[in-house]
Amino acid sequence: MMKFFEQVLEAFAVGDAMGMPTEFMEQNEIKKNFGFVDRLLDTKLSRIHKNLKKGQITDDTEQNIFLIKSFYENGRVDIDSTIRGLQCWIDETHPDEKGYIGPSTLRAFEKINKGKDINEVGINGTTCGAAMRSLAPALCTKKGQITSLKEAILCCSIPTHNTNIALEAAMALGFGYHHAAIESSFDEIIESMVLGAEIGRNSGKGKFIGASTGSRIEFVVTQVQKMQTPDEVLNFIYDVIGTTMEANEVVPAAVAIFAYTMENTWLSIKMGASVGGDTDTIAAIAGALSCLYAGSHSLPRKILNEVKEVNKIELEKYAHMASVMFGDG
Secondary structure: HHHHHHHHHHHHHHHHHHHHOOOOOHHHHHHHHOOOOOOOHHHHHHHOOOOOOOOOOOHHHHHHHHHHHHHHHOOOOOHHHHHHHHHHHHHHHHHHHHOOHHHHHHHHHHHHHHHOOHHHHOOOOOOHHHHHHHHHHHHHOOOOOOHHHOOOOOOHHHHOOEEHHHHHHHEEEEHHHHHHHHOHHHHHHHHHHHHHHHHHHHHOEEOOOOOOOOHHHHHHHHHHHOOOHHHHHHHHHHHHHHHHHHHHHHEEEEEEEHHHHOOOOOOEEEHEEEOOOOOOHEEEEEEEHOOOOOHHHHHHOHHHHHHHHHHHHOOHHHHHHHHHOOOOO
């Protein structure tokens, strides 16, 4: 299990690094500047990440590994270990200076550090930050313990994204990750996402009007399975679902890619980096889903090694921590 989780974290990190330079570019802009993204890109043409290095990861990967470490050291997933992990991430990596701390997380931690009520600080967070880091609680929950999984995802989300919109997306994705890790079929993974979405939709102190992540997941799966080419899928996602930072766009967009690529992790990542909008998060999520479903990945060794070297990350260490908590360490 440890080697499996290491490959999942590798897929997530490579997706993050591949999608980082194209983040918040329009789809046509990506096509014009890069074509179909099949390599690590220089950041000089990036809209928002010119200050980062080629192959550098962002908050997507960093938050997950800091949280895995915090959950492992605490022996459980709870709100205190979530806040501790995220605060360590902020203090050690300075994401505000690098320009990749999400707006909901930034605002929430400004309030947390002023002593505000944890249940109140995230009541406006509808962006994808909670979903983005749902890999950590999904991998750090004892396998098959669905009640514990629900509580873990809530604890990992509430401090920054305590809304029905954000929790629906985070719960859907976390349930999907966890079921994929226990060798579920594709249909079972999607069913678990829809169940998680229903639970999340009825959670959260902040209540917002917005499209349902669960309904969008069901819709994209039926539509994408009729499509023939990656371009057809990417156009559908960009034009119909949307790829902004909103949780109810990012998660269905990533699931749509997964539904098309299935176990092809490398294609998932390339499509996520090429779709436009929140490309680093979409590529990371789609890559992790495909890797979990496949049980492994076949990412180009040169690209994987470059991402590891640029970021100086030992993913096997975090994979070990997660696998112990999952129950196969």
